[in-house]
Amino acid sequence: MKKMLKGLRAALCVALPFIAQAPADAATPAATGAADQTLVQRGAYLAQLGDCAACHTAPKGKPFAGGLPMNTPMGRIYVTNITPDARTGIGGYTEADFARALREGVAKDGHNLYPAMPYPSYAKVDDDDVKALYAFFMHGVAPVQQANRESDIKWPLNMRWPLMFWNMAFLEKGAYRDKPGKDVAWNRGAYLVQGLGHCGSCHTPRGVAFQESALDESGSAFLSGALLDGWFASNLTGEHNAGLGRWSDEDLRTFLKTGANRHASAFGAMTSVINNSTQAMSDQDVAAVSTYLKSLPPVGGTGAAAYTYDPQATKVSLDRPANDAGARVYTAYCMHCHGVDGHGFAPMLAPLAGNPNVLAKDASSLINVTLNGTGDLVIDGVPSPFPMPGFAAVLDDQQIADVLSFVRAGWNNGAPAVGAAEVAKLRQSTQAGR
Template structure:
């Protein structure tokens, strides 16, 4: 065979090999990008059951109609999404419609994911098809009774409440603000928990144009806190750096994460780049105050509790506090932030709705795990130790202490939440 022909064949083979390597590199980059976006969306937290395989579903979620279970989104072709096309994936992610045509419950935050851009959907699809291990695990039917379990009304729900518009950068805002808005409103789906819902379970606002956006919301026994610039119960006293610190570590000098926010920190925000965290913080700090009370701006006053905590403690709540709380949160209520949360001036303590305080006292907190290290001092659960009255007394004391100025907690509210959270286990 002539030497020129051999050289030509060699050049062609070399070109084909290099093209294949380039394609593989491009695919790998797309999968890696999708993995990052899935982290931003905290997909693993909802689609993984305790002690279950990642993304295999089965996590119970309580809704006003009954309990549903998250689905298997691994690439298993029989029980997961392995035989879904990118169009099928997009339909579920941004429109709330599964491959077989049934509508998803809006517990799946597709009204937020509708804002996700096409190239990010493509990257997410690549990740779930090629970067996630397939798990054979059948999906579990919901516990919602007939006729409430019929899905066709969700088509009407989507017509009324689903905005299909992809996020568009706002003119007059810089790159970081728009990136933060895109993450908060879209993949981060912060409004799913932190925005109050209407009678049809719809979020009352999907972006900063609505006054209810991120003003806090009650969901599954927790009150997700106000993220606007409200001074007492929101982020009004937080600096942009302190917001970033909270998103990276789950704690700062003002508060610590609890409830489902612990999963957000553990699985999502601590793994985002500093640039994205800064962008999210900048966006949140730009939101005007909304959803608060008419109470005066908080100012710390230790004298409010000094007499109550004198030895011996003089009222019922103070007695419980000195026995069970003071060693971590201090006589002065300042705790030892960020390791042990302050109670004085804590926005969650001052919030009108005391559900989170009751819940965390009854059931404690999961461990924050930052860079592989669990928190040294998680909140213990006191449901087995304290009565409903003791919890109501101590929370009333805390909400009134150090000039917090929040309303008393009733025994009935504690009993109700104890019953509902125990039933959910």
């Protein structure tokens, strides 16, 4: 029973079909009437804010045609086609059908969607933006006839009806409403972060039923960082060490537009967010998001004193690497990019001294990126020249543990050491199927 409950919790995080396949004789609302191109263009921008392409476009696949495989503890699933094809996509959806799926997690045929489709966040999207998104998906996306693949998830974990009760407990219906006493920029930023941006889906811890522990700033856990799919999504509050407390407004805007700044570089799923979403945001919306995030009080810190840089002890270790296993690995594989001083060559090569990801309590992201590297940041069509390579085939578990422990202690970072067992666990989970 305990094992089944664990599996059920895991199933709730699966990004199963966003929209059900339309029947062959379905009406095609997309074919009726002339599209308002201004509305379609607006919807295209909103789809970028929602990062819809990241999940619904497979590598080398056609836009929004689905097919992206996702591994889960219960089996592999394939993301669905959300082009306006009437047979295999969402061409049979009316605007009301679309709105219900987007904001309530209920598909046209009445089946419930798993809450990894971030409808608890999209519930806050207002009617005008839903209309624009619908116009884009019906008139701005090319229809692709590509049948959806069935998942490998077996009964009873593939049952949907229990999600009705999940929605009753955790879904807060109703579009975002401006908060009194807050200015236009703050409210716009809150709307984007909590709604289309669905930042909390990754950056907010989950409860026992896989619900987000908080949906806005009124909850103390909101955006305080969370472990998800082998990565630790960073703390986005004003916490000084592992959060955004040392980031200026300009630092945050630069990161959202380029994926890198003087403090850190994007990796893991955040690379896709930068590539497909935030770099396309208007300067006004970037400023609004920064305004909102910078207003969040510090939460979820390590309890350590505020970080201050101190290179001396680390320099001594690097001068005598034979005496320190982590220093030996660092000098051989890391120092040429990240430097003796730990400052790297930001923003092209990430710093390690004071990097919020290095200072975080959970080292999962550091282990994962060391094992597997990260994809290219592609800004204005130009790939980053120095992506992080993976070392899974070069370094064993103990070597990776040693070098990450060295980095987390170095330059006064003061973060806990990493054990070889932690590395082995992530190696097994992230290398499976490669």
